[in-house]
Structures are given as structure tokens and as C-alpha cells.
Amino acid sequence: MLGLGYVGCVTAACLAASGHHVCGADRDEHKITSVRAGQAPFYEPGLEELVREGSSAGRLTATTATAQALENADVALICVGTPSERNGNLGLDQLRRVTEDIAAACRSRTKPLVVAVRSTVFPGTCEQVVMPLLAGQNGVSVAVNPEFLREGAAVKDFIEPALIVVGGNQPEPMQRVAALYSGLKQKPCLVALRTAEMIKYACNAFHAVKIGFANEIGALAEVMGVVPEEVLSTLCTDERLNISAAYLKPGFAFGGSCLPKDLRALQYRAARLDLNLPMLQSVLASNDExxxxxxxxxxxxxxxxxxxxxxxxxxxxxxxxxxxxxxxxxxxxxxxxxxxxxxxxxxxxxxxxxxxxxxxxxxxxxxxxxxxxxxxxxxxxxxxxxxxxxxxxxxxxxxxxxxxxxxxxxxxx
Ligand SMILES: NC(=O)c1ccc[n+]([C@@H]2O[C@H](COP(=O)([O-])OP(=O)(O)OC[C@H]3O[C@@H](n4cnc5c(N)ncnc54)[C@H](O)[C@@H]3O)[C@@H](O)[C@H]2O)c1
Incomplete structure (x- = not known):
């Protein structure tokens, strides 16, 4: 496990609990000392026990040396940070560095290795950044296995995942990564490499849009004397058109006698009420685009x-x-x-x-x-x-x- 932050440490401890032997590597010595002492390096419900059990059973070890973590590994999961740069772009410095460390370590390895990127990266990153740095390393293949955990419920989300995605260009490395989760009820979705990179952005954008939608509808409801919770909980009882795959296929622009008319009326009324609802106001503009x-x-x-x-x-x-x-x-x-x-x-x-x-x-x-x-x-x-x-x-x-x-x-x- 390369990177023992929120994602790496939770994944490492949960995989160790499901019987795998996991060696975590991180440049941060504090994290290594904590894991070796059987302590979680940060607070996450349930993590402390898993780190303690994994460490005392000898299934969870930690090191600051990437090469040592990779010595006997079949799979390397990259879980380093991909923070925002000042302009909003994704920072790939940690990813480049850890991939260079993997490439260096692979020179003295003979065993095949699947390198799976678990960090959130934009579509094309594996092909443009990770694969070129690993080119020429015999027996090394690349896959993508995005993480969907929510901090505060990360261990529970690992054990009962809503979604597992493995992306790649070749079946064997994808199967190898998918097999890490064979003990879980949820079956992994096997998809193209770039789809696996994109899906994480699609999920996070969808969640953010859902929150924005609920808050804007709630704000409008409140100003109009309607109980927001009742509106949204009633909306959620419709599992055919509302909480479902309906309307979630990319296609042509919407139209007809209802959606544009009702969105316009909603915009007009919100403006009259001095209520700024930028998300709902942008839907017709998005459709026009x-x-x-x-x-x-x-x-x-x-x-x-x-x-x-x-x-x-x-x-x-x-x-x-x-x-x-x-x-x-x-x-x-x-x-x-x-x-x-x-x-x-x-x-x-x-x-x-x-x-x-x-x-x-x-x-x-x-x-x-x-x-x-x-x-x-x-x-x-x-x-x-x-x-x-x-x-x-x-x-x-x-x-x-x-x-x-x-x-x-x-x-x-
Ligand atoms: N935190 C979340 O809830 C969450 C959920 C899903 C996905 N993600 C994504 O997962 C990735 C990791 O997130 P995080 O919150 O765990 O980040 P984090 O900053 O908590 O952890 C990253 C770790 O990687 C280590 N690291 C950096 N370079 C290294 C190297 N060369 N070798 C070894 N270790 C190195 C850092 O020291 C740090 O401990 C990000 O891309 C993030 O967007 C995060």
C-alpha cells in the first residue's frame, strides 16, 4: 500500500483483516511508527482495532522504503494524495514520485506486479503519467481501482461498499485487483481504464449536485412556507423516476411542454423572492449549451x-x-x-x-x-x-x- 493516509491506511487495515498480507509504505515517519505500534495514525471509527489486530497478527506491516513494501508484493495500490493546485488543477507530484519509486524498485524484482491506482486521477493519467514511468519494467501492468470511502464511515464503507470499480486494458491484472475484494458481497464492475478514472469524478460531481439540489429546493420551499424535509422525502419515495437510473443517460437536450416552462417559472419566482439559486438557474443554460x-x-x-x-x-x-x-x-x-x-x-x-x-x-x-x-x-x-x-x-x-x-x-x- 503506497501512501498510508485516509485511503491507504483504511484499505491496508481492511485488506489485512480479510486475510491479505499488507505492507504499507509512507514518507511520513509518524504514520509508519503508529502502524508498527498497532495504532491508527488518525481517527476513523473502527480503524484503531483493525490496525491493532493486523499488526499483532503480522499481516499489517509498515515501512518508509517503497522498495521494501514491494519486495514480495503481487499488487501495489497507489494511495498517495492528489491535492488541488492553486489553479484548481490536480497535483500529480506525489503520484509521479511514487511511480518513480515503484519503477526503481521493480528493477530488482522478478515477480509480476500489478500497479493499481486508487488515488483520484483524471482520465488519461495512467496512460500519460503512470505507464510511461513504468515502461520497460518486465511483468508490470497497470490498473485503476478508485476509492469511494467517506471519511467518518470509511471502514464500514470498505466492508459494505456501494460500488467497487476496477479498470484496465488487460483482463489478468483487472482480475487480480478484483480478487482483493472477493470476500465482499459487492461484485466489482470491470470497466475500461479511463472509465475507472472518470467514474470517481462522476460520482463526486453527482453527490455534490444532489446536495446542491436538495439545499436549493429546500431554501425555496422554506421561503414559500413549505417544509423542505417533507418535499425532499416525498420526492425520494419515487424510485422509478426520481431515485433511479431514469434521466441518467447522456443523450440530446431536453424540451417539451413541462421542464423548460417549470424551470423558468421557478427561476422567476425565486428572483421575485430575492433568492439566488445558481444551480437551478443554470439548468436551462446548461441545456442550451x-x-x-x-x-x-x-x-x-x-x-x-x-x-x-x-x-x-x-x-x-x-x-x-x-x-x-x-x-x-x-x-x-x-x-x-x-x-x-x-x-x-x-x-x-x-x-x-x-x-x-x-x-x-x-x-x-x-x-x-x-x-x-x-x-x-x-x-x-x-x-x-x-x-x-x-x-x-x-x-x-x-x-x-x-x-x-x-x-x-x-x-x-
Ligand atoms: N480522503 C477521502 O475521503 C478520499 C476518498 C476517496 C478518494 N480519495 C483520494 O485518494 C487519494 C488519497 O487521499 P487521502 O485522503 O488518503 O490522502 P492523504 O494526504 O491523507 O494521504 C496520502 C499519503 O500519501 C503519502 N505519500 C505521498 N507521497 C508518497 C510516496 N512517494 N511514497 C509513499 N507515500 C507517499 C503521504 O505522506 C500521505 O500520508 C487522493 O487522490 C484522494 O483524492 C480520498
Missing amino acids: HLHRAIQAVLDQGMVRIGVVGLAFKENTDDLRESPVVTLLEHLIGKGRDLRVYDPHIQMEKIYGSNRNYILNAIPHIGRLLTPSFEELAGWAERLVVTQRPSADLARQIRATGLPVLDVARGLR
Whole structure:
């Protein structure tokens, strides 16, 4: 275990408790002296007992010499700090140094070694920093095994993890790292190297967004005389759309007759109440940015005949109100692009009322752009742009055309 801070020491003590032989290395002599004396180097519930038991059983040892820690090791877990630099960037000095120490130690080793990075590092760090420093060391492979513990509950989080992730480019080292956790109920997710690096940022950002969301909704509720706890606990009882995987797939921008309207009303009311809710206020701006990335990607296709698949704001509806596809089409028309549109649920003669008014107001000649069948669209277009998750049948037809496809809905993957 390279680095015996919060992550390294907890991991070392828990792995020792599950029967592994662990040698921890740290440059900080105080940590080494503590672990050798069977004491946790900092307070973390349950850690002191595990360090004491591991140390007295001889399964947990510690040293200031990286080479000594690696002497008989099968796996090296890097748990050094990756602190923020002044500009917010991730500081990789400790990671570089420990990797250089590993490379130096490996010169006198013959046994294979899996080096797994447990510290939080940005996608690409292993390939750009760790692997080059270890290049030329026979039998050394690299994996990523991010840590998800919460300080204050770190030992419990290790024993009952919510998530275990192992990333890599080769199956054997990944299996080797995954096997460290074979005694736990949770099965490791085996993913690509960069996914394992990214997932930690995704999780932490998600947690921060959840806290910000709960606090902003709570603040608004309070000002409006509503009990925040009741609102959020009721929200959490919906495990289908709220506390679930729903809406957590990357895809196209949102639209429709509800989300934009209700977010605007919420922003307006908060401003009237002198309540600054920057996170909720940024959601529509974030959605617009996402839409503009898609518009740019379509414009980057050049002056070709573009067949757009999907016009409504999502699949399985003919509702065109505030459909982001309408904005996309307006931009393409404005830039002189030649386009046609197909939507399995939209025929001009069948839509009416506010829906019809909305589209005719935005694109008066929409009737001329709509094609009645996918075959007709595919026969005319040079490229397809898919803006909704297609049905399995339509997805098959899209693939069968052999046309280049820009899948802004990410529904074909
Ligand atoms: N603390 C958390 O709750 C937590 C949770 C998940 C992930 N992480 C991530 O895990 C990593 C470690 O976090 P931490 O809180 O344990 O950091 P920490 O600062 O508590 O521990 C890092 C340890 O590494 C040691 N070290 C530095 N360079 C070394 C070297 N060359 N050889 C040996 N030891 C060396 C330091 O002396 C220190 O004891 C960070 O990337 C962090 O972002 C932290």
C-alpha cells in the first residue's frame, strides 16, 4: 500500500483483516511508527482495532522504503494524495514520485506486479503519467481501482461498499485487483481504464449536485412556507423516476411542454423572492449549451443533404412544443443547409391546436420538409442525424442504410 493516509491506511487495515498480507509504505515517519505500534495514525471509527489486530497478527506491516513494501508484493495500490493546485488543477507530484519509486524498485524484482491506482486521477493519467514511468519494467501492468470511502464511515464503507470499480486494458491484472475484494458481497464492475478514472469524478460531481439540489429546493420551499424535509422525502419515495437510473443517460437536450416552462417559472419566482439559486438557474443554460454542441456537430458535417430522424422533443410522442429539434432545424435552415425530416409519430395533417401553431410559427414550411417514410428520407439523404432514441426496428433500418449517422440522441449505442 503506497501512501498510508485516509485511503491507504483504511484499505491496508481492511485488506489485512480479510486475510491479505499488507505492507504499507509512507514518507511520513509518524504514520509508519503508529502502524508498527498497532495504532491508527488518525481517527476513523473502527480503524484503531483493525490496525491493532493486523499488526499483532503480522499481516499489517509498515515501512518508509517503497522498495521494501514491494519486495514480495503481487499488487501495489497507489494511495498517495492528489491535492488541488492553486489553479484548481490536480497535483500529480506525489503520484509521479511514487511511480518513480515503484519503477526503481521493480528493477530488482522478478515477480509480476500489478500497479493499481486508487488515488483520484483524471482520465488519461495512467496512460500519460503512470505507464510511461513504468515502461520497460518486465511483468508490470497497470490498473485503476478508485476509492469511494467517506471519511467518518470509511471502514464500514470498505466492508459494505456501494460500488467497487476496477479498470484496465488487460483482463489478468483487472482480475487480480478484483480478487482483493472477493470476500465482499459487492461484485466489482470491470470497466475500461479511463472509465475507472472518470467514474470517481462522476460520482463526486453527482453527490455534490444532489446536495446542491436538495439545499436549493429546500431554501425555496422554506421561503414559500413549505417544509423542505417533507418535499425532499416525498420526492425520494419515487424510485422509478426520481431515485433511479431514469434521466441518467447522456443523450440530446431536453424540451417539451413541462421542464423548460417549470424551470423558468421557478427561476422567476425565486428572483421575485430575492433568492439566488445558481444551480437551478443554470439548468436551462446548461441545456442550451448541450443543444448548441449538437447544432455545431451537425453544421460541421458540411454542405450535405441532411436527413433528420425525430422531430418531437422525445420518442413516442407527437408533441412539438419546445422541441430542441425545432431549434436545431431553425439553425440549419438559417445556415442554408438542405434537410428533410422524418418522425414516426408526426404527420402534419394529424397535429393540431397549440402543437400545430408552435411548429408553424417556428418553421412555416415544415410541411415541405417532412417526409412520410423513413425509406424516402434515407433515399434522399447523404447523412442522417438521429435526435431521438429510435425503436429497435427503426434502429435496424438506420444501420441498414449504410449512411454516415450523427447520433446526437446516443440512442443507437
Ligand atoms: N480522503 C477521502 O475521503 C478520499 C476518498 C476517496 C478518494 N480519495 C483520494 O485518494 C487519494 C488519497 O487521499 P487521502 O485522503 O488518503 O490522502 P492523504 O494526504 O491523507 O494521504 C496520502 C499519503 O500519501 C503519502 N505519500 C505521498 N507521497 C508518497 C510516496 N512517494 N511514497 C509513499 N507515500 C507517499 C503521504 O505522506 C500521505 O500520508 C487522493 O487522490 C484522494 O483524492 C480520498
